[in-house]
Amino acid sequence: MVDFGGWSMPVQYSGIIDEHHAVRGGLGIFDISHMGQFFVTGEAACAWLNRLLTNNVERLGIGECQYTFLLNERGGVIDDLIVYRIAEERWLLVVNAAKIDENFAWMQARLQGGIDFMDASDEHAGFAVQGPRSAQLFDAFFGGQHRQPARNEILRIDIDGEPYFIARTGYTGEDGFEVFCVAGRAVRAWRDILSRGAAFGIKPCGLGARDTLRLEMCYPLNGSDLSPETTPLEAGLSIFVDLNKPDFIGRAALVAQKAEGVKRRLVPFKMAAPSPPPRAHYGVFKDGVQIAETTSGSLSPSLQTGIGLAYVPTALARAQETIEIDIRGRRFPATIEKKPLRRATA
Amino acid sequence: MNVPDDLHYATTHEWLRQDAGTGTVGISDHAQHELTDVVFVELPKVGATVQARQQVCVVESVKAASDIYSPVSGTIVAVNDKLTAAPALLNTDPYGEGWIYQLRLEATGEVAQLHTPDQYRAQLAGA
Numbered sequence: 054m055v056d057f058g059g060w061s062m063p064v065q066y067s068g069i070i071d072e073h074h075a076v077r078g079g080l081g082i083f084d085i086s087h088m089g090q091f092f093v094t095g096e097a098a099c100a101w102l103n104r105l106l107t108n109n110v111e112r113l114g115i116g117e118c119q120y121t122f123l124l125n126e127r128g129g130v131i132d133d134l135i136v137y138r139i140a141e142e143r144w145l146l147v148v149n150a151a152k153i154d155e156n157f158a159w160m161q162a163r164l165q166g167g168i169d170f171m172d173a174s175d176e177h178a179g180f181a182v183q184g185p186r187s188a189q190l191f192d193a194f195f196g197g198q199h200r201q202p203a204r205n206e207i208l209r210i211d212i213d214g215e216p217y218f219i220a221r222t223g224y225t226g227e228d229g230f231e232v233f234c235v236a237g238r239a240v241r242a243w244r245d246i247l248s249r250g251a252a253f254g255i256k257p258c259g260l261g262a263r264d265t266l267r268l269e270m271c272y273p274l275n276g277s278d279l280s281p282e283t284t285p286l287e288a289g290l291s292i293f294v295d296l297n298k299p300d301f302i303g304r305a306a307l308v309a310q311k312a313e314g315v316k317r318r319l320v321p322f323k324m325a326a327p328s329p330p331p332r333a334h335y336g337v338f339k340d341g342v343q344i345a346e347t348t349s350g351s352l353s354p355s356l357q358t359g360i361g362l363a364y365v366p367t368a369l370a371r372a373q374e375t376i377e378i379d380i381r382g383r384r385f386p387a388t389i390e391k392k393p394l395r396r397a398t399a
Numbered sequence: 400m401n402v403p404d405d406l407h408y409a410t411t412h413e414w415l416r417q418d419a420g421t422g423t424v425g426i427s428d429h430a431q432h433e434l435t436d437v438v439f440v441e442l443p444k445v446g447a448t449v450q451a452r453q454q455v456c457v458v459e460s461v462k463a464a465s466d467i468y469s470p471v472s473g474t475i476v477a478v479n480d481k482l483t484a485a486p487a488l489l490n491t492d493p494y495g496e497g498w499i500y501q502l503r504l505e506a507t508g509e510v511a512q513l514h515t516p517d518q519y520r521a522q523l524a525g526a
């Protein structure tokens with residue numbers, strides 16, 4: 054068990070590699086109760102969220118969601134999150150555990166009239182059911198009584214009078230669902246999913262596998278790959294930034310950065326020869342000169358080699374560029390790759 | 400956790416099997432469990448001399464890199480090359496095929512300063 058954003062959470066249950074393969078090849082379940090849930094309600098909510106977030110929430114129909122960023126005035130990332138439109142004028146934001154208080158304070162300080170803004174994190178639990186067999190489990194679980202949400206869709210399903218929000222989203226690159234329910238239902242829901250999932254080989258998965266799975270997909274982890282000092286443009290995530298919508302916090306800084314040219318890019322790399330696994334904060338070298346520091350690194354259980362992410366000068370941010378990673382004073386060759394490092398299971 | 404009765408233990412979770420003037424070193428069942436899947440072992444060099452409690456090699460799991468400390472002083476006379484191709488032996492057989500290195504003991508008196516199996520079990524129970 055480790056501390057993660059103030060939560061005591063398991064790194065692993067049966068083993069990181071075992072859990073990783075369960076999700077890639079079958080089914081896994083993660084406890085994501087640590088993540089934060091904010092509800093925003095009101096006629097003015099849409100425009101207010103569009104002023105705070107980088108993606109364009111006006112594009113969302115009821116039941117749809119998008120990945121987006123909360124930026125500071127310098128265009129740096131306070132948090133990355135998913136915003137779900139759960140009704141015409143009601144929105145659910147799912148944010149990172151370590152950023153709940155900071156996000157809430159930032160948003161609260163900019164709150165406008167006519168909006169009800171609530172941090173419901175403590176009252177909610179969450180699970181991510183991930184893997185190519187997720188859809189089969191969904192149908193088995195509900196006995197065909199409910200239709201599955203489509204990719205990036207969220208549905209509310211009431212069980213015994215309690216609401217469960219079930220979204221077709223995740224952090225693994227595999228098909229799957231994220232489920233949010235009131236905290237009092239958490240233990241029972243976890244056991245029910247595990248028990249119904251047994252026929253599909255479901256395995257409980259911890260933070261370790263969550264990290265290896267997201268890293269293979271090159272999904273950033275806030276606090277490691279994203280920070281108040283890095284922008285979504287540098288992180289290569291500009292498709293989640295709508296510079297054409299009305300003004301939002303951080304926009305001016307991003308427009309200026311784009312005009313000047315983005316000087317560094319977050320790129321994935323793969324070790325090119327046997328080596329110890331790369332970790333965060335290892336030196337990245339090119340022609341004997343340090344050009345960056347890794348922001349994430351691990352062994353990839355799927356690729357069976359070391360992988361990682363680093364912000365490198367834009368001129369070097371291209372696939373097949375060779376670099377070196379300093380691992381305890383020895384340099385090992387690596388190549389910059391395209392995203393994702395591993396494609397989702399077909 | 401498995402704590403064999405015929406071994407000596409360091410508080411840092413290494414074990415030592417003494418055979419006259421030679422010692423074999425590995426990590427305990429508890430240590431391999433805490434480390435999670437071991438994916439890389441950076442072995443020490445044969446011929447190197449090490450001091451007791453000195454960092455001697457690195458074991459890497461998916462999760463993290465962990466320093467391994469020599470339980471006693473001596474000169475390394477053999478390393479388990481099998482771990483290069485099969486680092487997971489540390490998980491599957493920590494007291495057998497997963498041994499890490501052997502050393503010629505510099506001072507056999509140091510062995511008595513290590514934990515007995517009962518002392519090590521007490522340490523784990525208190526952890």
